[in-house]
Amino acid sequence: MSKDYTRRDVLEVAARGTVLVGLGGVSTLLAVKAHGNDAWYIDITKCVNSRLGAVGVETCLSCATECVLPLSAVRAVNEFEKCGRCYICPAYFDIHSAVDADGLPSKKLCPRDAIERKPIGWIDPDDPANNFYEYIIDENLCNGCGLCVMGCKEPAGLGSITLEVRHDTCLACNRCSISIACPDEAYELRPTA
Amino acid sequence: MQYHRFGEIDRAAMGSAAFKETLRAVSWHDDGHWYLGGDRHILVLSADGEPIRDWSTGKPPWSLAVDSEGRVWVGEPGQVEVFSPEGKPEDTWRNDELFGLVTAMAVTADSVFVADAGTRWIHRFDRERQLLNHIGDQHRKGGFHIPNGVVDFGIDLDGTVVVANPGMHRVERYQPGGESLGYFGRFGQHDPAGFPGCCNPTNIALGPGGEVVVSEKAGPRVKVYAPDGALRSVVSGEEDFDPSCKNMDLAVDHQGRIGVVDPVGLALVFYEPTGVAT
Numbered sequence: 001m002s003k004d005y006t007r008r009d010v011l012e013v014a015a016r017g018t019v020l021v022g023l024g025g026v027s028t029l030l031a032v033k034a035h036g037n038d039a040w041y042i043d044i045t046k047c048v049n050s051r052l053g054a055v056g057v058e059t060c061l062s063c064a065t066e067c068v069l070p071l072s073a074v075r076a077v078n079e080f081e082k083c084g085r086c087y088i089c090p091a092y093f094d095i096h097s098a099v100d101a102d103g104l105p106s107k108k109l110c111p112r113d114a115i116e117r118k119p120i121g122w123i124d125p126d127d128p129a130n131n132f133y134e135y136i137i138d139e140n141l142c143n144g145c146g147l148c149v150m151g152c153k154e155p156a157g158l159g160s161i162t163l164e165v166r167h168d169t170c171l172a173c174n175r176c177s178i179s180i181a182c183p184d185e186a187y188e189l190r191p192t193a
Numbered sequence: 194m195q196y197h198r199f200g201e202i203d204r205a206a207m208g209s210a211a212f213k214e215t216l217r218a219v220s221w222h223d224d225g226h227w228y229l230g231g232d233r234h235i236l237v238l239s240a241d242g243e244p245i246r247d248w249s250t251g252k253p254p255w256s257l258a259v260d261s262e263g264r265v266w267v268g269e270p271g272q273v274e275v276f277s278p279e280g281k282p283e284d285t286w287r288n289d290e291l292f293g294l295v296t297a298m299a300v301t302a303d304s305v306f307v308a309d310a311g312t313r314w315i316h317r318f319d320r321e322r323q324l325l326n327h328i329g330d331q332h333r334k335g336g337f338h339i340p341n342g343v344v345d346f347g348i349d350l351d352g353t354v355v356v357a358n359p360g361m362h363r364v365e366r367y368q369p370g371g372e373s374l375g376y377f378g379r380f381g382q383h384d385p386a387g388f389p390g391c392c393n394p395t396n397i398a399l400g401p402g403g404e405v406v407v408s409e410k411a412g413p414r415v416k417v418y419a420p421d422g423a424l425r426s427v428v429s430g431e432e433d434f435d436p437s438c439k440n441m442d443l444a445v446d447h448q449g450r451i452g453v454v455d456p457v458g459l460a461l462v463f464y465e466p467t468g469v470a471t
Contacts, residue, residue: 084340
């Protein structure tokens with residue numbers, strides 16, 4: 001036997017549904033952003049890729065591989081004032097690859113080709129080493145793998161490249177999967193700057 | 194030519210004058226003594242490595258030279274201090290424009306050469322402080338390319354100035370007046386004759402026969418080249434130094450023995466030639 005629904009019944013059901021959906025959304029949002037104004041940061045003095053003294057160790061790729069986003073919220077950032085603007089940058093080139101006809105390493109280090117090497121000013125074609133070079137990281141390509149960070153670290157480089165969390169893309173998950181995977185506990189939740 | 198490590202003056206051997214935080218500079222003088230500069234003092238060692246005397250400097254020493262009269266010239270941030278052979282202060286050269294950080298020095302009969310990491314040039318003065326010329330200012334890079342923050346050089350018996358230009362993976366030669374005499378060197382990560390990484394060699398010294406002795410960083414090692422630039426020997430490998438070592442200053446005595454600063458261990462490490470490589 002079917003029940004005859006009044007207009008009042010329909011409105012009540014709709015109202016309950018709306019409240020439930022609203023509560024569900026709010027609880028989900030609370031679960032994701034449980035820390036209010038806190039955000040995830042990388043302590044570069046702890047991260048093995050940038051920590052001084054951690055020489056001859058494997059690069060940690062967790063920032064690239066563990067983020068729940070398709071492209072990690074972590075990016076490599078080059079601090080230009082600290083950069084040596086080298087002719088042969090160990091963060092740009094795979095310095096262990098064979099030397100090519102121009103006397104440069106034949107392979108690049110970045111697996112996503114996210115670093116652009118630009119000469120500063122006019123290049124002497126007879127002596128290209130006699131020039132400074134700028135290294136620009138394409139944020140749309142970088143996935144924060146950290147290979148360039150390790151390559152640039154002292155003493156091989158000057159440590160001008162470090163990893164940073166992009167807060168405009170980071171979901172600020174309560175239990176961040178990178179922080180769980182980070183072997184150095186370098187991924188920290190802090191009040192937003 | 195082969196070399197072997199035959200000794201080390203460590204902190205214990207330096208006694209009360211041991212360096213506690215920094216050891217940056219070494220020089221050898223034909224009085225047979227080794228001169229070390231670090232922290233905020235100079236330490237003089239006998240040929241056997243026994244501490245002879247030490248004295249304080251006005252600022253932290255970054256480089257050392259001993260002139261023919263035995264006076265000790267100390268390169269520091271913003272100035273050069275001159276001490277008597279006994280360590281008494283005799284003079285201070287200050288030059289706000291040209292002495293940013295004095296990372297190498299040499300004193301000849303008529304000239305004082307001051308390498309400055311600020312301008313990235315070597316400044317040549319006469320003994321009365323008159324500026325004669327610069328070396329390295331003709332580079333399109335504006336000076337020597339020193340990502341490591343140190344300009345280092347030596348002067349051979351002919352008076353040629355031999356400079357490490359690490360950002361270009363070269364050893365360059367100049368007349369005292371600044372005219373280029375050419376260079377040798379190239380990038381090479383696996384070929385020991387090449388200079389690896391972003392910026393090597395970091396430091397340089399000249400042997401009694403004009404040999405060019407260099408140190409490298411990442412990984413730290415010492416090599417000797419013939420005056421024409423041919424590799425003669427890899428003196429030390431990475432096993433001899435902490436992998437974090439960089440800017441390892443060098444000096445060579447009259448017998449070709451090499452003293453290398455270990456800036457992490459705060460020690461002076463010695464190598465001596467043992468014969469011709471087979």
